[in-house]
Every structure is written in structure tokens, then in C-alpha cells.
Amino acid sequence: MPGYVTTRGAWGVVGAFSLVGAVTQLVWLTYAPITDEAAGHYEVSTSAIGWLANIFPLWYVLLAVPVGVALDRWLRGTVLVGALVLAAGCLVRLGDGYGWAFAGQTLTAIAQPLVVTAITPVAARYLPEAERPKAIALATASTFAGMIAAFVLATTVDLGPLLGIEAVVALLAAGLLAVAFRAEPAAVEAPRPATALADFRAAWGSPVVRRMCLLVPVPFGTFTALTTWAEPLLSPAGVTADQTGLMLMANVVAGVVACAVLPVWAAAHGRRRVTLLVGVVVAVLACVALAVRPSFPVGMVGLLAVGALLLPSLPIVLELSERAAPLVAGSAAGLVWLAGQSGALVVTGVTGLWLDAPAAAFLLLAAITAVALPLVPRREVLDGEPTGPGHQVVNPV
Incomplete structure (x- = not known):
């Protein structure tokens, strides 16, 4: 074809x-x-x-x-x-x-x-x-x-x-x-589901999309919780608002660079799984370090590492959902984003209940993040050839 x-x-x-x-x-x-x-x-x-x-x-x-x-x-x-x-x-x-x-x-x-x-x-x-x-x-x-x-x-x-x-x-x-x-989209015409409900069912019918929906709330929630509550959680340790701002800026700058480079490298070399695993492990270690020794140097290194290694999980997850269900890439992306935003709301809300106990909040965030480790699919799923129904693309005018 x-x-x-x-x-x-x-x-x-x-x-x-x-x-x-x-x-x-x-x-x-x-x-x-x-x-x-x-x-x-x-x-x-x-x-x-x-x-x-x-x-x-x-x-x-x-x-x-x-x-x-x-x-x-x-x-x-x-x-x-x-x-x-x-x-x-x-x-x-x-x-x-x-x-x-x-x-x-x-x-x-x-x-x-x-x-x-x-x-x-x-x-x-x-x-x-x-x-x-x-x-x-x-x-x-x-x-x-x-x-x-x-x-x-x-x-x-x-x-x-x-x-x-x-x-x-x-x-x-x-x-x-x-x-x-x-x-015009440079796509080949292909059969598509007949109704909007069929689009949704086709996207949810992909095991990879379902797994991504389970996985993405954790890294998305961890990143959002860290950026939302970094200042109140670190201020008792003497970290100023200006220092927190520097940490968050470093976090996002590292994320911009890493998101532009790391997912491309991971896709080209079959390293999606290891990239996801490393990002989750680094986030867990960063949260534990902030619980044990909250300070500006630890926060700077920890948030920089989270930006560089956890944030690239998002484009990797999005790419995997598209590979798994290319005919209904929009519906698949909608499900993934829904899961991610829901995770952000829940994890940020739960963490916010522990602002008076920063060490406990960071340890709780580490435990929540660690839940993502068994959710990362096997290498043959992440780095193998695309599988699933309808590996064709339509011209969606």
C-alpha cells in the first residue's frame, strides 16, 4: 500500500x-x-x-x-x-x-x-x-x-x-x-470508524492506549505537584521564593531541551522503555532527597533532573498512543490527556493536604511516583513494530 x-x-x-x-x-x-x-x-x-x-x-x-x-x-x-x-x-x-x-x-x-x-x-x-x-x-x-x-x-x-x-x-x-x-494533509485515504462513538471505542480498544492512560497520570501528577507546591514545601527549610523560582525555571528549561531531543533519540534507538523507567526512578529519588535534606542545592539538582528525565515521558507516551491507534490518533490523545490532567488534579490535591509536613509530602509523592514503575510496558510493546487495528491514516478534512 x-x-x-x-x-x-x-x-x-x-x-x-x-x-x-x-x-x-x-x-x-x-x-x-x-x-x-x-x-x-x-x-x-x-x-x-x-x-x-x-x-x-x-x-x-x-x-x-x-x-x-x-x-x-x-x-x-x-x-x-x-x-x-x-x-x-x-x-x-x-x-x-x-x-x-x-x-x-x-x-x-x-x-x-x-x-x-x-x-x-x-x-x-x-x-x-x-x-x-x-x-x-x-x-x-x-x-x-x-x-x-x-x-x-x-x-x-x-x-x-x-x-x-x-x-x-x-x-x-x-x-x-x-x-x-x-x-493538505499528505495522507492516504483509509477506512475509518463510522461514528464518533466508534472512534472512541477503537482508541480504547488498543491495549497500548489503555496502558498509557494508566501510566501517564503518575509522571504528569508528580511534575504538576512539584511545580505547584515547591515553594510552600521548601520554605520551612529556608529556601526563598526567588530560589524556588530559579529551580522551577531550571526544571522547565531542562524539560524543553530534553523533550526536543530525548524522545527522538529513544525512538531511533529503541530506548523508549529505559527512558521512561529512568525518568520515573529519578523522580522518586529526587522526592526522597527533598524529604531527607530539603535545601536549595538539593532542590536545584532534583528539579533539574526531573525536568530533563521525567518530562520527556509525555511526548514518548503521546507518540506511543499514536503508533498504537493511528486512525484515531485524536481520540487516543484525548484519552491520554484526560488521564494526565486527572492525575495532575488528584496528585496535586493529595500532596497539598500535607503542606504542613513537607518531609511526609515529599515521601508521599515519591511513593505515588514509584507506582508508575510496574505500569511501564515491556520493551517489545514500546520499541517493537506498531501493532493493533487499522495501522493506516486517513485524510481528516
Whole structure:
């Protein structure tokens, strides 16, 4: 059967899509580094500002599966709607008052799953199989790069101009994506499930996808819990807020570099399993070290290692789900993202109950993370030839 033909605009699509993905994270974390300043600006409590970020995972949990099905049916239309709603939300935030900020953040929170869930479908529809790990790694790394941009801009630009800059960037990114999407997916027509429910069943019918849904909540939850609670858990040990900020920045920078490189290397050399295992083990050791000797040096080394070795688990898991169910890559990705976001909510919530006992919180996080070790599939599953129903790809116009 004929395979993929890489079009000249395929990597242009991946690049434009990755830019929009970065903007989703930039907008998500707009207020997180400047919570007190934003609370004063809008004359509300810090908890009210916290909800401007907390609504994102809640909307993701609600929309992940239906968005995944929509991506399998109408890839370009769904992603482009997400980019436009994202830009619209940024424009709404320019209004004066907390109500405008919350309404704008709600729109951008709704847009996020329409974009980020499409990482694997975009790779599957526009690139040949050998190039998909690189595209998935690039698009995933771009989301973490958006987080870095959020921290840098928030600490160097006042809130009013910051919102304007983000609105302009979101509009430009949406425009670039619309132009890039003029390129047709270079896919071979193939039979597909007849209904949206059949899409979901086909994705869930893959044993690899189900295993990924069991695995991903742990690393996703561990990363989110560490980045959310690092400051209150380490402050009793004398770690300052500025030092915590440096640790988190190092964590995300290492994650950006590693996500762009390590999954590609693992796919090329059949090292997906060992990469996943090393990432989980390192995260467990980092949490134990922080429980035993909480300090700035230990936190810097631990979070740097977590960023470099645990964060690449996400693009690897996404690539594996696409390989296992390429005909319904969107539905598979939706299931994986749903599992990951749910894990983030649960693990972060449970860890937050132990903020008054930092050592116990870190040990609990280590124990939760260790649960992922037996969930990593065998090497022949992760690094062998793709198996499962329908190893063909359709043109999802």
C-alpha cells in the first residue's frame, strides 16, 4: 500500500501549530508568577487570581475526549477554532476588571484542549511515520517553552502591556496557522470508524492506549505537584521564593531541551522503555532527597533532573498512543490527556493536604511516583513494530 508523501508545507504546519501550542501555555500561566500584583490590580483575593489558572485543567478534563473525537473527524477546523478562540480570549482579557479577566481566561481554557490534544494527530496526518517522533517532541517542547516565556514576561513587563503583548502574539499565531493549514494533509485515504462513538471505542480498544492512560497520570501528577507546591514545601527549610523560582525555571528549561531531543533519540534507538523507567526512578529519588535534606542545592539538582528525565515521558507516551491507534490518533490523545490532567488534579490535591509536613509530602509523592514503575510496558510493546487495528491514516478534512 502506498505510504505518506511529505509535503513542502508539512513542517510549516508543525511549526505554526507549535507556536499556537506555546501561546496556550503562555496565556495559562499569565497571572501565576505575579499573583499578588494581579490581585492588587483587580482588587480581588489571591485565591481569585489562582482560579485564573486552575480553570484550565478543569476544562481539559471536561473536553479532552470529545475534542479528541472532533480532531479525528475535522482536524484542521478543530485546531483552527481553538487558535481563534484562544486569540479571542486574549482580547477579552484586555477589558477593565476581574470579570473580563475571568471571562477571557475561560475562553482560553476552552481553547487549550482543542490545540494541545492535536499534537499527535497533526504529526500523524502531515508526516511519515519515521518523522512523527520528531514532530511530537518539537510540539511538546514548545508547550514548555511557552511556560518559560510566561515567567520571563511576567517578571519584566507590567500587567497591562503584558496582556496586550499576549493578545498580539495569539492573533499572529492564529494567522500563521490559518496560512499553514492551506497545505493538505499528505495522507492516504483509509477506512475509518463510522461514528464518533466508534472512534472512541477503537482508541480504547488498543491495549497500548489503555496502558498509557494508566501510566501517564503518575509522571504528569508528580511534575504538576512539584511545580505547584515547591515553594510552600521548601520554605520551612529556608529556601526563598526567588530560589524556588530559579529551580522551577531550571526544571522547565531542562524539560524543553530534553523533550526536543530525548524522545527522538529513544525512538531511533529503541530506548523508549529505559527512558521512561529512568525518568520515573529519578523522580522518586529526587522526592526522597527533598524529604531527607530539603535545601536549595538539593532542590536545584532534583528539579533539574526531573525536568530533563521525567518530562520527556509525555511526548514518548503521546507518540506511543499514536503508533498504537493511528486512525484515531485524536481520540487516543484525548484519552491520554484526560488521564494526565486527572492525575495532575488528584496528585496535586493529595500532596497539598500535607503542606504542613513537607518531609511526609515529599515521601508521599515519591511513593505515588514509584507506582508508575510496574505500569511501564515491556520493551517489545514500546520499541517493537506498531501493532493493533487499522495501522493506516486517513485524510481528516
